[in-house]
Amino acid sequence: MASRFLSDYSGESGSSESSGGEDEMWTEREDRLNLSYTDLDTDSLELNITNMVVDTERSHLSHLKIKQLFATNNQLSSVPDVISNLKNITRLDLSNNVITHVCDDITTLTHLTHLYLRNNQITENNLPKDMIGLTNLRTLNLSGNQLTCVPHQVLDIVSLRSLFLGGNQIKEVDRGINRLRRLRLLYLGGNQLQYLPSEIGELPYMQALLLSDNKLKKLPRALSNLPRLQCLHLHQNCLTTLPNDLIHIKSLSELSLRENPLVMRFIRDMEYQPASLLELSARTITRGQIQYTPSDLPRSLEKFLSQSHECVNPSCSGVYFSHKVEHVKFSDFCGKYKIPLLQYLCSPKCREQMPEYANFDMEEESPGHQEELRLKRVLLG
Numbered sequence: 001m002a003s004r005f006l007s008d009y010s011g012e013s014g015s016s017e018s019s020g021g022e023d024e025m026w027t028e029r030e031d032r033l034n035l036s037y038t039d040l041d042t043d044s045l046e047l048n049i050t051n052m053v054v055d056t057e058r059s060h061l062s063h064l065k066i067k068q069l070f071a072t073n074n075q076l077s078s079v080p081d082v083i084s085n086l087k088n089i090t091r092l093d094l095s096n097n098v099i100t101h102v103c104d105d106i107t108t109l110t111h112l113t114h115l116y117l118r119n120n121q122i123t124e125n126n127l128p129k130d131m132i133g134l135t136n137l138r139t140l141n142l143s144g145n146q147l148t149c150v151p152h153q154v155l156d157i158v159s160l161r162s163l164f165l166g167g168n169q170i171k172e173v174d175r176g177i178n179r180l181r182r183l184r185l186l187y188l189g190g191n192q193l194q195y196l197p198s199e200i201g202e203l204p205y206m207q208a209l210l211l212s213d214n215k216l217k218k219l220p221r222a223l224s225n226l227p228r229l230q231c232l233h234l235h236q237n238c239l240t241t242l243p244n245d246l247i248h249i250k251s252l253s254e255l256s257l258r259e260n261p262l263v264m265r266f267i268r269d270m271e272y273q274p275a276s277l278l279e280l281s282a283r284t285i286t287r288g289q290i291q292y293t294p295s296d297l298p299r300s301l302e303k304f305l306s307q308s309h310e311c312v313n314p315s316c317s318g319v320y321f322s323h324k325v326e327h328v329k330f331s332d333f334c335g336k337y338k339i340p341l342l343q344y345l346c347s348p349k350c351r352e353q354m355p356e357y358a359n360f361d362m363e364e365e366s367p368g369h370q371e372e373l374r375l376k377r378v379l380l381g
Helices: 042-054 081-085 104-108 175-179 198-202 221-225 244-248 261-268 277-287 299-307 348-353 367-377
Strands: 032-034 068-070 091-093 114-116 139-141 162-164 185-187 208-210 231-233 254-256 325-333 337-345 359-362
Touching: 042 081, 081 104, 175 198, 198 221, 221 244, 277 299
Parallel strands: 032 068, 068 091, 091 114, 114 139, 139 162, 162 185, 185 208, 208 231, 231 254, 325 359
Antiparallel strands: 325 337
């Protein structure tokens, strides 16, 4: 389900068109220019754009209106001012370069909806002094740069739906984050966050909040105020507690908690109590497939035998009845999301054979099963 909002998350640049060959400058669409993997530097890019604008002798260029420009995996050191001549551009991808400066004139591109600057050398001081002119920008990707905070300029882009800031050195999130009222996806994984401002709970359309691989020790209670939150990634942090109201978010369907002290404490706190004589008798009869008639057994034992459950350990043929050993296993959901599932084993020996961090694949469920599986994916213990 979450793949709908995470289409940019796996690759983070969101551009499949940006990997054309060196000899294929023009793609099949006349409004799309692909200059990726061409050893392009900033001067060469300026020359290319200038030629497109001023060359009136080539008829197919004089009427050309570039809407998509891809110049990834080159040697660009800046986004030049001449980029502002591409008045009709909607998608610009300059990922995987060595960019240290983004020109102010980029903010005049009022039709721009997707801007990808992933994996460059940009700091918050290298961006335009304000970005309020990007009135139609929906996706901004600044992952893999040298940001130390959420740039205040970004908070001017109130049209944003998806904001990618992962893999930087961000230590804090500006309280002005609540100005991005239309934001649906916020990716802050791989930073140095220790806390979040309560204002992050004031984003009414937030659906995916990705905070993995940080230093978070606690979460604001305001997270529980996100009415549309569906995907919450918290793995590889320092969390020892969660807000009590978090599990009451009805829309929440994907929660990742692995490699947090919270999870390890949850596992340690599970206690094992010896099985009753009734349980032991029932197990012996079931596992040994002992034949009996109703007159051979006490009535309570006969009734108890109908309540057996198979141990989830695939290498164990044991069963359990009312007595079981709790076990947390982290499931790889749809190949992307780690979620804690509470399972039951027949004995402590089985638990030793199944380490807490064993992974297994869960098949994607049909839409009709999503509702019944929801609580299993947000189980906190």
